[in-house]
Amino acid sequence: MSVTMKKYIPLGILSFLxxxxxxxxxxxxxxxxDTAREVQNFSAIISTxxxxxxxxxxxxxHIPRGRKGNIFSIVLLAGLIGMPVLYLITGSTVSLPxxxxxxxxxxxxxxxxxxxxxxxxxxxxxxAFRVRNIDSLLVMGAAVVLLLGKVPIxxxxxPLSDWLMATPNTAGYRGVQLGVGLGLFAYSLRILLGVERxxxxxxxxx
Amino acid sequence: xxxxxxxxISVFLLFALCFAIITFTLYLAKKREKPIKLRSIAGxxxxxxxxxxxxxxxxxxxxxxxTSGLTGVDGVVALSYLSYSAKKAAxxxxxYVVGIGAPEVVPVAEDIVRTxxxxxxxxxMFNASRMIQYISPVxxxxxxxxxxxxxxxxxxxxxxxxxxGAEAMLIGEAGQMVGSIQIASASSITNIPFFIxxxxxxxxxxxxxxxxxxxxxxxxxxxxxxxxxYWKILTLALIVVGAxxxxxxxKDLGDILKI
Amino acid sequence: MAEVLLKLDRRYLQLALAIIxxxxxFFPVEFPIQxxxxxxxxxxxxxxxxxxxxxxxxxxxxxxxxxxxxPQFNAMIEYxxxxxxxxxxxxxxxxxxxxxxxGFRDTKIFSRLKYGQDFVNLGYLSxxxxxxxxxxxxxxALLKMDHYGNKMETLPMMDKINNAKDIALIYDVAVGGGFxxxxxxxxxxxxxxxxxxxxxxxxxTALPYLPSGQIVGLNNxxxxxxxxxxxxxxxxxxxxxxxxxxxxxxxxxLVMVIGNLIYFAGKxxxxx
Numbered sequence: 077m078s079v080t081m082k083k084y085i086p087l088g089i090l091s092f093l094x095x096x097x098x099x100x101x102x103x104x105x106x107x108x109x110d111t112a113r114e115v116q117n118f119s120a121i122i123s124t125x126x127x128x129x130x131x132x133x134x135x136x137x138h139i140p141r142g143r144k145g146n147i148f149s150i151v152l153l154a155g156l157i158g159m160p161v162l163y164l165i166t167g168s169t170v171s172l173p174x175x176x177x178x179x180x181x182x183x184x185x186x187x188x189x190x191x192x193x194x195x196x197x198x199x200x201x202x203x204a205f206r207v208r209n210i211d212s213l214l215v216m217g218a219a220v221v222l223l224l225g226k227v228p229i230x231x232x233x234x235p236l237s238d239w240l241m242a243t244p245n246t247a248g249y250r251g252v253q254l255g256v257g258l259g260l261f262a263y264s265l266r267i268l269l270g271v272e273r274x275x276x277x278x279x280x281x282x
Numbered sequence: 283x284x285x286x287x288x289x290x291i292s293v294f295l296l297f298a299l300c301f302a303i304i305t306f307t308l309y310l311a312k313k314r315e316k317p318i319k320l321r322s323i324a325g326x327x328x329x330x331x332x333x334x335x336x337x338x339x340x341x342x343x344x345x346x347x348x349t350s351g352l353t354g355v356d357g358v359v360a361l362s363y364l365s366y367s368a369k370k371a372a373x374x375x376x377x378y379v380v381g382i383g384a385p386e387v388v389p390v391a392e393d394i395v396r397t398x399x400x401x402x403x404x405x406x407m408f409n410a411s412r413m414i415q416y417i418s419p420v421x422x423x424x425x426x427x428x429x430x431x432x433x434x435x436x437x438x439x440x441x442x443x444x445x446x447g448a449e450a451m452l453i454g455e456a457g458q459m460v461g462s463i464q465i466a467s468a469s470s471i472t473n474i475p476f477f478i479x480x481x482x483x484x485x486x487x488x489x490x491x492x493x494x495x496x497x498x499x500x501x502x503x504x505x506x507x508x509x510x511x512y513w514k515i516l517t518l519a520l521i522v523v524g525a526x527x528x529x530x531x532x533k534d535l536g537d538i539l540k541i
Numbered sequence: 542m543a544e545v546l547l548k549l550d551r552r553y554l555q556l557a558l559a560i561i562x563x564x565x566x567f568f569p570v571e572f573p574i575q576x577x578x579x580x581x582x583x584x585x586x587x588x589x590x591x592x593x594x595x596x597x598x599x600x601x602x603x604x605x606x607x608x609x610x611x612p613q614f615n616a617m618i619e620y621x622x623x624x625x626x627x628x629x630x631x632x633x634x635x636x637x638x639x640x641x642x643x644g645f646r647d648t649k650i651f652s653r654l655k656y657g658q659d660f661v662n663l664g665y666l667s668x669x670x671x672x673x674x675x676x677x678x679x680x681x682a683l684l685k686m687d688h689y690g691n692k693m694e695t696l697p698m699m700d701k702i703n704n705a706k707d708i709a710l711i712y713d714v715a716v717g718g719g720f721x722x723x724x725x726x727x728x729x730x731x732x733x734x735x736x737x738x739x740x741x742x743x744x745x746t747a748l749p750y751l752p753s754g755q756i757v758g759l760n761n762x763x764x765x766x767x768x769x770x771x772x773x774x775x776x777x778x779x780x781x782x783x784x785x786x787x788x789x790x791x792x793x794x795l796v797m798v799i800g801n802l803i804y805f806a807g808k809x810x811x812x813x
Contacts, residue, residue, distance in 0.1 A: 098297075101287075101290070102286050102287060102290050102293075102294045102297070103285060103286060103287065104284060104285060104286065104287055105285070113675070113678060116671050116674050116675050116678075117671075117675050117682075117683070119353075119668065119671040120667065120668025120669075120671040120672040120675055120683075121668065123353055123667065123668040123669050123671060123672075124667040124668055126351065126352075126353070126384075126385065126386040127385070127419070127667070129385035129386055129388070130385035130419055132385075133385045133388050133416040134416065134418075137411070137415075137416055140411070169638065169639060169642070170642050175639070175642070178639055182604060182636070183604035183607070183639075184604075185422075185423070185426070186420070186422045186423070186603055186604040186605040187604055187605055187607065187608070189422040189423075189425055189426045189449075189452070189605065190422055190448070190449075190605035190606065192452055193448060193449070193451050193452055194558060194562070194789065195555040195558065196451040196452050196454075196455040196480075197451060197793065198551070198554055198555050198558050198792075198793060198796055199455055199458075199551055199554075199555065200451060200454075200455070200476070200479040200480060201793050201796045201797050201800065202551050202554060202796050202797075202799070202800040203458075203479070203551075203800065204478075204479035204480075205797040205800060205801070206800060206801060206804045207801055207804075216797060216801075219797065220794050220797065223790040223791075223793055223794050224790060224791070224794065226761070226764050226790065227764065227783070227786055227787035227790045227791075228572035228573060228574050228575065228783060228784075228787055229572060229787040229790070229791060230787075230790070231575055234575055238577070238578060241745070241748055242748065242752070245745060245748070246748060246749045246752070249471055249745060249746075249748075249749050250749055252471050252474075252486070252487040252488075253471060253487075253749070254514075254517070255487045255488030255514070256469050256471065256487045256488055256490075256491075258488065258510055258513060258514055258517070259469070259487070259488040259490065259491030259492065259510065260355055260469070260491065261300065262304055262491065262506050262507070262509065262510040262513075263355055263358075263359065263491045263494065263495075264355055265301065265304055265305075265506070266495075266503060266506050267355070267358060269305070269308070271308065271500070271502050271503055271506065272358070272362070272494075272495075272498070272503060274358060274361040274362045274364075274365050274394070274494075274498070275352060275358045275361060275390065353669060420603070421603060421605065421717075422603070422605045447716070447717035447718070447742065448605075448606070448716065448717065448740065448742040470718065471745075471746065472718075472742060472743065472745055472746050
């Protein structure tokens with residue numbers, strides 16, 4: 077594949093569409109606004125199509141493993157194929173079999189993994205909140221106030237907890253968010269100008 | 283009839299100014315003899331240390347691209363870190379594993395890692411089916427898969443480069459439990475406390491994007507950082523002036539910015 | 542004591558957490574709840590909305606975050622039914638429509654309201670932020686039918702809804718930062734009032750938008766769900782789970798104290 081096809085054409089498409097979208101946001105020129113809206117609709121379609129790559133990637137990875145007898149790959153493939161088949165048979169996502177399967181498998185497993193976060197937080201509290209100096213004492217103090225202030229038991233800490241969230245937390249958040257916003261803007265500009273080309277699978281010079 | 287939409291004229295002018303500053307510094311950086319010097323970011327320096335540790339232990343270096351896809355900037359930034367770490371790992375002859383959640387990233391990541399190892403001293407080390415692990419685009423399904431991967435592989439070091447949600451604590455603890463050095467680079471501010479408690483190095487906020495320019499090794503990208511800093515100074519000046527004016531009861535600046 | 546602490550395996554602490562969270566479900570204890578100011582502020586806003594207002598409830602969550610946000614969704618449905626608001630439900634997450642159905646079953650909405658006239662379920666909006674932008678600009682251009690396959694022309698309620706300006710409030714039920722898409726691309730552009738009903742993880746991200754007026758209210762996780770249920774006057778998992786939450790928080794504080802005792806015990810032992 078020539079360099080033009082692999083590099084310059086994708087860059088050209090990206091830059092043109094990117095700046096076109098920016099123009100559509102700011103300008104009142106009807107053709108620019110209308111085409112920018114159409115590009116938005118197309119990008120919604122493309123994002124959806126990208127989801128379709130997922131099953132192929134899973135099949136490519138897990139069929140060989142399933143053939144070797146990996147039980148987890150077999151279960152995964154059964155689920156990947158089984159759920160759409162179930163939908164096609166029942167014709168609806170609100171049907172009892174489909175809903176039951178979703179609740180028993182996806183919802184149950186999802187909730188179970190998320191619940192592990194609580195144990196991780198306890199492990200983090202145990203390990204990380206050690207009072208070594210004044211800074212760590214302040215951090216621990218803030219953690220205690222916030223933990224107790226957000227629940228009925230720690231009613232006395234409520235106003236202090238609300239103040240901590242509303243004032244120092246918001247101030248710190250806004251400061252970091254400002255930096256992130258600027259960084260994001262500059263990075264996006266680098267992509268649009270073709271300076272940043274990692275998405276083309278170009279390996280840098282380091 | 284106005285060329286620019288009403289209510290967006292000020293923002294358009296500010297955007298144009300920012301664009302001009304950054305483009306100018308890109309041009310300056312290209313013309314300069316020496317690259318622009320930035321302060322070192324500990325997390326970026328630690329990537330090479332982590333690879334060295336992995337080689338010593340005979341363990342892989344793991345990269346978590348998470349579920350960030352190419353539709354968002356964070357996914358593209360993660361690829362910058364992937365590219366850098368893959369190149370360093372290939373040069374060191376280190377084993378390498380990438381966890382991917384977004385399907386469209388799989389071919390790009392595979393290409394990046396393959397190219398990195400192909401230009402390294404041991405191209406035969408590259409093994410797509412082992413190194414490129416597509417897990418799941420679903421948040422907690424990915425997390426479960428990543429915890430399993432880390433538990434099996436026990437990497438010497440982990441680079442957490444993708445954007446993530448509430449599962450950050452789980453991801454961090456998974457690496458903690460196997461004794462890996464962890465370098466977390468995430469722009470999500472909410473996850474900063476979780477990464478600080480569970481990771482050895484954290485690249486916070488704006489450093490995430492600056493680090494991507496640093497690891498690219500491209501002097502033109504470093505020029506962009508300079509432009510970003512100039513623009514930040516202007517923004518801070520605007521904030522200070524605006525805050526003073528608001529304190530004095532003057533709403534003119536706010537009204538100008540709403541034009 | 543010091544020896545015991547130094548050898549303590551953190552898994553005992555995690556096991557204790559599991560027991561502490563489970564106990565209140567078997568031995569219920571009620572504590573009086575102080576409603577958070579951010580929830581009260583939001584509730585005051587929606588109380589002023591006139592009858593017949595169109596409320597867009599976006600359910601941007603997966604099953605994982607249901608414990609925190611599903612009670613907020615159910616409570617809002619109940620309140621909309623009570624106040625005779627029109628409801629549009631939509632989701633930008635693939636699992637969202639399943640959870641919306643779950644909520645419809647919990648609240649028995651189909652037997653209480655007329656579908657198509659009082660409420661509509663538009664289902665899954667595929668395409669992330671691009672889809673949200675397109676939806677806000679022109680609903681009918683993006684969606685030709687609802688979640689159940691009914692054409693938009695057959696839904697009387699949708700005749701008067703063309704874009705975000707026809708919506709009185711966006712109530713975004715979100716577990717992650719997904720509410721920022723609605724905030725930036727809909728509230729920021731069309732100034733549609735927005736209420737963030739989020740998980741505790743996302744609340745620090747949402748809170749800065751409250752004093753600036755970009756969101757009218759904020760429900761913070763399970764506590765926010767309990768507050769909202771109390772204000773609306775329903776009893777769901779929010780109020781039911783708040784005692785477990787309190788116990789877990791207390792235990793986390795105790796674990797920090799235990800961790801420090803171990804640290805100081807280790808230092809003393811090392812110093813001897």
